[in-house]
Amino acid sequence: MKYIMSIDQGTTSSRAVIFNSAAEVVSVAQREFTQIYPRSGYVEHDPDEIFSTQVGVCREAVQQAGLDIADIAAIGITNQRETTIVWDRRTGRPVYNAIVWQCRRTAPLCKELEERVLGEMIREKTGLLIDPYFSAGKIKWILDNVNGARERAERGELLFGTVDCWLMWKLSGGKAHVTDISNASRTMLFNIHTLDWDDELLKLFGVPRCMLPEVVSSSGHICETAPEIFGRSIPVTGCAGDQQSALFGQRCFDKGDVKNTYGTGAFLLINTGDKPAVSSSGLLTTVAWRIGESTTYALEGSVFIAGAVIKWLRDELGIIATAAETEWLAKSVPDNGGVYLVPAFVGLGAPYWDSGARGTITGLTRGSGKRHIARAALESIAYQTCDVLAAMEKDTGKLGSVKADGGASANNFLMQFQADVAAREILRPRNVESTALGACFLAGLGCGLFADMDGIRKLGGAPEAFTPAMTEEERSALLDGWHDAVKRTMTGGCR
Numbered sequence: 394m395k396y397i398m399s400i401d402q403g404t405t406s407s408r409a410v411i412f413n414s415a416a417e418v419v420s421v422a423q424r425e426f427t428q429i430y431p432r433s434g435y436v437e438h439d440p441d442e443i444f445s446t447q448v449g450v451c452r453e454a455v456q457q458a459g460l461d462i463a464d465i466a467a468i469g470i471t472n473q474r475e476t477t478i479v480w481d482r483r484t485g486r487p488v489y490n491a492i493v494w495q496c497r498r499t500a501p502l503c504k505e506l507e508e509r510v511l512g513e514m515i516r517e518k519t520g521l522l523i524d525p526y527f528s529a530g531k532i533k534w535i536l537d538n539v540n541g542a543r544e545r546a547e548r549g550e551l552l553f554g555t556v557d558c559w560l561m562w563k564l565s566g567g568k569a570h571v572t573d574i575s576n577a578s579r580t581m582l583f584n585i586h587t588l589d590w591d592d593e594l595l596k597l598f599g600v601p602r603c604m605l606p607e608v609v610s611s612s613g614h615i616c617e618t619a620p621e622i623f624g625r626s627i628p629v630t631g632c633a634g635d636q637q638s639a640l641f642g643q644r645c646f647d648k649g650d651v652k653n654t655y656g657t658g659a660f661l662l663i664n665t666g667d668k669p670a671v672s673s674s675g676l677l678t679t680v681a682w683r684i685g686e687s688t689t690y691a692l693e694g695s696v697f698i699a700g701a702v703i704k705w706l707r708d709e710l711g712i713i714a715t716a717a718e719t720e721w722l723a724k725s726v727p728d729n730g731g732v733y734l735v736p737a738f739v740g741l742g743a744p745y746w747d748s749g750a751r752g753t754i755t756g757l758t759r760g761s762g763k764r765h766i767a768r769a770a771l772e773s774i775a776y777q778t779c780d781v782l783a784a785m786e787k788d789t790g791k792l793g794s795v796k797a798d799g800g801a802s803a804n805n806f807l808m809q810f811q812a813d814v815a816a817r818e819i820l821r822p823r824n825v826e827s828t829a830l831g832a833c834f835l836a837g838l839g840c841g842l843f844a845d846m847d848g849i850r851k852l853g854g855a856p857e858a859f860t861p862a863m864t865e866e867e868r869s870a871l872l873d874g875w876h877d878a879v880k881r882t883m884t885g886g887c888r
Contacts, residue, residue: 394414396412396419396466397411397467397469397836398410398627399469399829399833399836400469400560400832401828401829401832402471402473402560404473404476404494404658404701405425405428405704406446408421408422408424408829409447409454410833411458414837416834417824418824421454421457421826422449422450423450427442436495436739437490437493438491438493440480440490440491443491444559444560444563448564455623465623466837466842467627468564468627468629468630468631468836469629469631469829469832469833469835469839470561471557471635471828472557472576472634473494473657474555474576474636475526475555476556477491479552479604481545482549482552485563485567489538491559496739498534499525499530499534500525502530503530518591518594519578519583519591520585520669520678521679522746524746528553528579528581528582529600530581532553533599546604547601549601549603551604553606554570554606557632558572558606561616564619564622564629566619566622571615572608573632573634573682574608574609574610575611575634575680575681575683576632576634577606578680582594582595582598582600583608588608588680590602609632610684611632611637612630612631612835612836613630613685614630615628615631628840629836631832631834635654635656635828636654636662636693638827638832639654639662639828639831640681640691641831642798642826642828642830642831643798645662645663645664646850649789649792651796653795654797654798654799654802654827655699655700655774655797655798655802656699656700656800656828657699657704658697658698658700658742659696659777659778660693660694661693661694661782661795662679662681663691663692663789663792664681664689664690666689667687667690670789674787675694675743676692676694677692677694678691678692684835692785693743694742694780694784696774699799700799700801701736701738702736702773703770703771704716705770706766706767706770710763712763713763716800720771720804720806722767723768723771724806729772730756730765731874732757732768733773733874733878734752734753734772734773735752735773735878735879735881737751737882738751741879741882743781744780744781745879749884751884755877756874756878775807775811775814776814776875778815779814779815779875782817794817794820794858795815795818795820797811797819797820798827800825808821809859811859814863814872815861816861817861818858818859818860819858821857821858822856823853824853
């Protein structure tokens, strides 16, 4: 039997998941890594720590499974998107820490671009709204703020990559400077119509083309790992950004299929077929994947803080020791007691796109306690998802059930509450490793372990369903309270 090793490099941890040829999980290894906050609104990672933890968990997963490295047919990669790394082409040393997708340091640049009325041009080419979220402004910040970086970049000495690109460059021993098309589409430098880097955008952000990686398809032979990394060379045959990978892992292969990933953030995507759809409701148009000569697109609503709010309860407030505690805390009170938590720690994403918003807790009384705050934190994830669902329905029409995945989807309270306030069925797969599974499917197709997408559809069992059980009156009252809290949070106004 041959196996696929999925590299799942996330915002707070590096993971490796090994799947067998039936797409069943054989082993999982995971390590958290350092979150760096140099100042308010800044979020960074150490690129070398990202790589070292990722290689470490890959080796650990193989050992846990009792396999030889020769049993691994191929590697699939999925990754936190938009996070930006610039490194020296010759030495492989980063010139600065990775600037994380959550980082808001480029907000002044984004404001300047908006004042220059460039939003429509950028959106038309990239499908994206002007926001610090994306990679282009982060590259410009590094080139403008690291001593000598711009001159070195223009001489062809520096390379740029998102995390997938960094991993493949390091894994290949510096031989492959490539990124898959789904990651490229999140940089704000990639034209989703021509499927190439856009010269006008490169000039606008001052990014030399020689820094940029080759853009490749999401499935097929991409590169080979250097033999010294794992003891033998392994082909990398699949790659996609984490949310596109989860869409693929949930088998959302048909136009109109919807999934929501409850991870560090929450990301709702709908497959829009072979043509990019335009949103009038604050959603992003993005490339979902490219297989062979066929490109699939999606609309996406991005919630910046979802599962991360639970980590905040643990690490900053200290009111829980584990994420699992939030479920019984939430169930231990009959309702939220009028408490709403808006986790706008790094601004608000879709559909508000207010980078100046900051987190708030409203409705506190003398009787409010950690149980109400824990419940409000979980509820905030569902409310934000409802806002994105409403925006998506404006753009695409009535939606049906939503496929759920990601770490926070294991919380039964959250899933039931989501079904209640969204007034729709939520389907959770028996295996919630959808992001890693998507990388497995893409790599399996790329190396021939899986014959085609129809064969993939047949893998796995029936999902668990959560059905609405809340009255419309209760639902409306809760949503009204949420939207009032959001208004109190916002500073930049809703577009």
